[in-house]
Structure formats: C-alpha cells, structure tokens
Amino acid sequence: MDMAAQMECVNAKYVSQKISKTRWRPVSAASLQQPEVFSTGSWDNENNKVCVWGVGEPAGFTMEDELEGDPQLLCECEHAGDVLDLQFLDQDRLVTASSTGAVTVYKLHPDNQTLSVAHVWDRAHRYQSANAPCTGVACNSPELISVGEDGRVILYKADQRGIVRAIENADNSTIHGVTFLRTTEVLTVNSIGQLKLWDFRKQGSDPAQILALTGDRVPLHCVDRHPNQQHIVATGGQDGMLCIWDVRQGNMPFSIMEAHSAEMWEVRFHPTNPDHLFTCSEDGSLLHWETSSGSDTPLFLQGRNSSMMSRSATAPAGGNQSLISAWLNGDSSKGKLETTHMLPSQTLSVNSLDVLGQCLVCGTDGEAVYVHRRVHV
Template sequence: MAAKIGVKFVSKKISKIRWQPETFQNETDIFATGSWDNNVNKIEVWSIPKLSHTEEAIEPEQLCGCDHIGDVTELKFVGANRLLASSSTGSVSMYHLQTRSNTLAVDQSWEKLHTLSGKGCTCTSVVVNGSDIITTGEDGSIKVLRMGQQKPVRSMDGADSCCINAAVQVKNHEIVTTNSRGQLKQWDLRQPDNKPVSIFLLTGEQTGLVSVDRHPSQAHVVAAGGEDGFLNIWDLRQQKYPATLFTAHDGPVWDVCFHQPSPDHLFTCSNDGSLLHWDNSSASLHSTSILASHGIPDHPPQTERASVSCSWLSGEIGQPDVQTDSLLPPSTMSINSLDILGQNIVCGTDGESVYFLYGINTR
C-alpha cells in the first residue's frame, strides 16, 4: 500500500524539521519546524492526530511558536518537552514546550558560541550527550555546553581548519563530524587535545560532506551526504575511504536518516527537490574494485578483511542491490530536512511547505 501524503503550506522556508519523541500518552504526533531566509524566522510546534489505516492524511494544527533570531540551522528535542535550536548567528537556545498551555519559551541561551573575525558565524549542528550539548560551527570549532551552566565547559577552538557541516554521536563522549573538504572525523571528547582520533577521506576532489547519521545498532557504520549528491557509507573500524558509494541525488544531500527499528531502510532529501527511500533489506554482501574508478584505492579482498555484518558495507558504487524509491512528486524546490517516527515521515522545503507521509513500508 502506498504511503498517504499530505502537505501544509506554512508561508516560510523550512530549514529543519524534527519529530517529538513518542510517549505512551501521546494521542497525537507532534513535530517542530524551524525556518530560514525569512524576514522573521520562527520555531513552531505542530500536532497531527494519529491516523487509522483507513483515514486520509489530516492537516497538522499549529500548537505554538516563537520568533528566532537568525536562520534555524538545527533542531533537537531533549526529551518530550525541551527543544534545542541553533542559529546562523552562532548561538544556541533551549526552549521549554508547555503542551497544556501550548506555549514555547526560552529556558536558556548561549550567545555567539561560534565566531569569525569577532562576529557570530553559523552554529551548524547540535548533539546531545546526557546533560551535555555539543555544538559545531562554521569556524571549525567544537563547543561542549552543560545544561544549567552559562559558559561552555570546553572550547575546542580551531579543531578543524574549515567549516564543520554536521555531527552525530556514535558512542558516549564520541562524535563524528563532516566538513567542507570531504573529510569525516571521529572525536573522543574525553581526550585533552583538540585532535580527532581518526580522519576518513572522501576522494581527492575535496567535495564537501553536508549531512551525517549513524546506524542505530552498529555505531561503526556511518552514512554521509555529499555536496555532489552522493550517499557515502563508512566503516569506522577499518577503512580510510568509504566502504560504499551510492549515486543518490542531483544536488547536495541535506539530510540522511537511518530508520531506527529497521536500519536496512534509509532516507535522504536534497536540494534537487527529491525525497528518496533506500531499501537495502535484500542486498547481497560482496566486494568489488569499482571504488577505484571513483578515485578510491581498492580494499583488500573480502577474505582478508574483517567480517562484514552490515548490508550497507558492500564495497560498491551505485545501487545494484538497493531499491530506491522517490516518495514525492518531482519539485524544483529544495527539500532541506526530514525526520522519521515509526512509519511516518515529515519533511520541510524551500517551497514554504511541510510534507507528511504516513505508512512508509519498512518491512
């Protein structure tokens, strides 16, 4: 059965969209949106009634919202009632969502965490590790914040020599970042210096990597979206270069997201206006030398490598065993962000609209 598709015109370009973590008490699905490139940017929280198998998609209702200074560059729920937002001004704010009164108010702000030449620059990503908040920036720095404390507990200034575009937690106190030179770097924040523990390379072309996610059950498997439209899969245990490259989009891959319960399914969205579903559940595990044609050295034969237990680590370019479906009609407007909750997807676009899809098949 095809997914049910709904659309809501919100009169704002949407840069980020995130589901609220589900609770047993929820009778509705709640998500938050952040805007960019508007005269006044906003963070807004929306509610959609849960659907039965027979109902058509229902338009979401806005619960609350508030103005946001600068473009919203990341949104991250902390539990069900707090929401982190990062800004193009270099700041991060934590909002308290009161669902009974439908209000959204700032709990705490950290101003100008990231700067260039004394002026605030974009805070590009936010990672939550317990009570700590890790931010990355256009200035190449990594900051570690602690909820309730005003100043960073650690500032890794100059950690990278270029813009850090995205970050994801892979283990407790360990993150992976992507940068504008096509590098993926692994950091252990317990180490006293400002150096990564590992550096992984894309190719010699220095094509930027703009998005990243980790496999939900195998932390050594990381997917990153490139400015060139490629989807790149790394094995952090053993390989300097990607284990697999997929030809994905005709523009930058703004968001990449593994499906949490069914990680053989992955979703990407792009500047080319497409939202793709990657189904790798029937992929065979084999290795070829085709990576060399993309400027990446051959890997050792499969028998000489550590055993591969993840179907995403095929060692190929293209998607011979991966089914790829486009989930939305073609559009010229960029799809900037997506998120998944169970079988439901939301995504935000430059067309000032939010799409919501129910009943995505991940079985």
C-alpha cells in the same frame, strides 16, 4: 505499494515560510505509538520561527479521516537568525543552531500549547569581530554538541549555563554536521570532504581519527550514525553522493552511490529499522533506500534508479567477516538496494527530513511541510 497509493498517504501543509529543519518529537521507547508532534525551523524569512505541530488523531477520527488530517500548529516562538539545525534533547526540550552563532534551548510545556526559551548560549560560534553561524547540533541528553563555520566544536550540559569544553581549532574549514557515536565520541563532517572523530576523554585539539574521500575534497553537508552499530555512518555532500563508512576500517568509504543530482542536505537511518535510510536534496527529491539481505545480487548494483552506480571498496584482506549490517557490502554480505521517490513531484529544495515509526516529515523551500504516515519499513 504502488506509487499512487504511496502518494495518497502524503499530506502537504503550506506554512508561508521556508522550512530549514523538521524533527519528530521523540516517543517513549516503551510505547509502540506513532509520533504525533513535530517541530520545524525556518530560514531566509523576515522573521524566523520555531514551530510545533500536531498530527494526532482527535477523538472521533476514523482511518479515512486520518489521511485527510493536516498538521495543526500547536505553538511557535520567534528565532533570531536562520534555524540551521534543530534537535530534540528530550520530549520536553529542543535545541536550535542559529546563523547568528547562538545555541538555544527551548522548553515545550506539557500541554504542547507553549514554547519558551529556556537558555541561550549567545555567540557560541564567532570570529574575532563578527558572529559565525552555528551550523549543527547533536544531542545525547543531558549533553549536547555544537559546531560552526568558525571550526569550533563545543560541548555543553543542558542544565549548566557555562560550556563544558570547547575545541577551539578543531577545523580550519567550515564544519557542517555532527553526530554522537558514543557518549564520549562525536563525528564531524566539513567543507573539504573530511570526517573527523573526536574523543572527549582526550585533551588537546587533535581528532582521534580523520577519514576522507581521497582527492575529491567535495564538501560534506550531513552525517548520520547507524542506530545499532556506532561504527557505521552515512554521509551526503555537495555532489549528491551517498557514502557509507565504517570508522573501524581504514579511512575510505565502503560504498559510494549516486543519490541526487544536487547537494544532499540530510541523510537519516531509520531509528528502529536501519536497513532503511532516507536522503533529501536541493534537487527537490526525497529518497527512501532499502537494503535487503539474502539476495544473490551484489548490494547497490540493483535498483529502480537506473543512474545508480557503486564504487564499493572490497572487504579488507583478513577483515571482519562477521559484518551483520547490510550496508557494509563486504564479501560476507550480499543483498540489493531499492530506492523509492517519496514526494508526489519534484519540488523546490527539500532541506530536511525526519523519520520515526511509520511517519516521515520533510520541509522545503517551497514553504511546504510534507507528512507521510504510512512509510513501509
């Protein structure tokens, strides 16, 4: 698909607020339908909001009309502080992380016409005499995790008012992101370039594992887990580099790629086709990364992006030669990587993205939301 055809599939919606987070509402696994509802959170506005938008196909829509279809605002709710993270817990509930330190659960009512606050953990993140921003949340219903600038990792159950567990001194630097690896394990990334693995079956405040880029100490801003292989994660940080890690193999990344010229704010594996990965950045770009196995070209050394380079770690001696993920480019896996720019032109910072089915949504500091409904995955 050429660039012009790609761009015809992109809808820009101007929303009069800087968008910090965008997320698709999950669709039931059994249905093959494309997502039709997404949520946004705003930041740096006088009054911040959580909004729910529809991109469905009203009766009488034709294929031609659909590409014209702007997202329609379904409902909204005020949000105290900047929305620093936003995740759907399930089809009816979403969770926000606030710059005030609060974690809030919102309920989306069945007709999608109303959004209301179901529960707030106020000042979940705090210093002794002031609030500490809550920087990230991760959901694995009914459980959720929050992390913050105060270095705490907190475990909740969505239907319980109290907190289940807090690791008070998990980090003495800011934790920027968190993801579940398994039901009992989460991975956090921090402002001194470390990944820490936490096992909630263990007592105490020590991580089960620490991984880091030696010597660099570059802040990591985002992390995502491979949907099928929980030991593979992708991270992005202050220097715009994309790193792929295997948490089972040593404590260095497998691959490091030059992705963006400024901070990478989010990285996302495609949930059902994880040979595709997406990144967005302060530099105003959104990239689609695609690995394809079976080529003779070493993975990550070829691509349309001439500035791309690779400092791949070699496969560990006697290491696992049955690696099936194309992202782990040990000797056993050859392939190539292509990158495609997904936005019509460079914009202000692209703060957030989400991808589900063939649909991609992202939000920017240019007060715009972009929806792409023909992503080739």
